[in-house]
Amino acid sequence: MINKLWALFIIIGIITFIITGDYEGLNATILNSGQKTFDMVIKIFPVIALWLGIMEIATASGLLKKLSNLFYPILKHLFPEIPKDNKALGYISSNIITNMFGLGNAATPFGLKAMKELQKLNKKRNEATRSMITFLVINTSGVTIFPTTVISLRMMYESKNPSEIIPICILTTFISLMIAIMIDKIFARRYQHE
Amino acid sequence: MSNLILPGIVIIVIIYGLYKKRDIYNDFTNGAKQSFNMIFEMFPSMLAMILGINLLLDSGFITKIFSIFSFKFLPVDIFPMAILRPISGSSTLAVLTNIFKVSGPDSLAGRIASIIQGSTDTTIYVLTLYFGTIGIKKIKYALTVGLISDLISIVTAIILVNIFFH
Known part of the structure; x- marks a missing residue:
């Protein structure tokens, strides 16, 4: 494709x-x-x-380990193939947290590290795994709670209420993230059967 | 508030490292060293994508095609924004700035554009960067699901802004 x-x-x-x-x-x-x-x-x-x-x-x-333990209850449903003590979970957590605050620059290295760890678990070196795709989908559908860049741009162009978009932004992110995860699960299942 | 997040992360990591009696200076330089390899690994796939993206954008194809559409609940400026969003972060930002300049941030177009910008990411860029760096060639259904989720975000943004603001 x-x-x-x-x-x-x-x-x-x-x-x-x-x-x-x-x-x-x-x-x-x-x-x-x-x-x-x-x-x-x-x-x-x-x-x-x-x-x-x-x-x-x-x-x-060991700080990363603590962070991934904190998020493990949620992450184990999203990434059933990653073993509990794998470093990837810590990197995934850090990537999602930095992304939530709209800090894309800091999130990228964490995401790259997460992918490298996921690649170590991969049996077919040049084929994407299910976990990799789920991680990408969460990343690209966006998890931002505080869109820093947009709000500062709105201020610059004299919006009457620059932050009025935040609640709708969070709602949009939440709805689309839930649907994206569902679609990802459907595709993953379909691909397994083929 | 958001200005304190990065320094906050740095200080927590350093203090925790000290508390665990780690050789933190050495750990830092060891970690930073890995970036050289990463840069080399990401270059070829980024080059391929940027060549394709720049040809498409610089040719003006997208703005020419979508200048013919316009609806009451969906301003015309949103189309190039929606098409560009998964492809290029910097050009989406340029379109957003232009919408703010022409129609204002509190217009229908301005609000929809703000939410699209805030609630989606540059899918193709992220995909190229991550898969390119670790050497994945077969991406399976990743792009399909990524683009569908962008489309859902955009449609959700348009519906919600129309319900809550206009």
Whole structure:
């Protein structure tokens, strides 16, 4: 599926550029993407290094273990395949907590660590596991309680009540998260039977 | 309040490490060292995705297609926002800012856009980053479920804003 989507983006993009006659823009876009990727990776590099450092202290001291024990009653239903004492659960908890407060930058390294631990449990090295997909779905459907960026933008553009959206935001997040988890469970079951 | 969360995490982790008599300085540098490998592992898949995404966005395809739609309960500006949301975080933010500038944050479009921004994430980016870094090639049903959940968030946002604000 990712193959088709990728091809679709590239083909539609190039054809639209050609129809509008913007050949210079087309060439520039292709050539610049390497530089843009490099800039992006370089930009998150120090953030990842910093949080992996902090995270290592939390792992070595056993703090992460405590955190995952706290969330285990909920997590064991979402991730039935992860053994109780696995580090992945701690990283997943930290990722979800930081995401709740809209701190995407700090959440990414935790998410990457969680994925690495899940990969250690994986028997087919290049195939996604059920737990990995559930974790991604929770991540991408969003768990934000306090959307920091949106509220500061609303302030900047002189909203009469910048934070009025918070209750609806939480409600939307909750409804869509519940439905997403249900859909994920249905797909996982269907995939097992095939 | 939210400004204190990150420093709070840092200080709790450090104090707990000291309390457990860990070699915390060494632990920190060991952890940070792992980031080099991660960066190398994520680069190829990020490059592939950014090439595709930039071609699609820079060509102007999305804005051209969706400028023809408009409904009373669903302002036209929401379409590019909804399409871009799973693909690119920075361009969604640009569309959001533009909606605030043109219609204001307290308009129907402004409120729906705020909630879409606050309650969803950049699915394709997160998927590429996480699966690319650990070397997963077969993603199975991950993208399908991810995109369906984005769609649900967006539809929920539109319905709830219409019920509660307008």
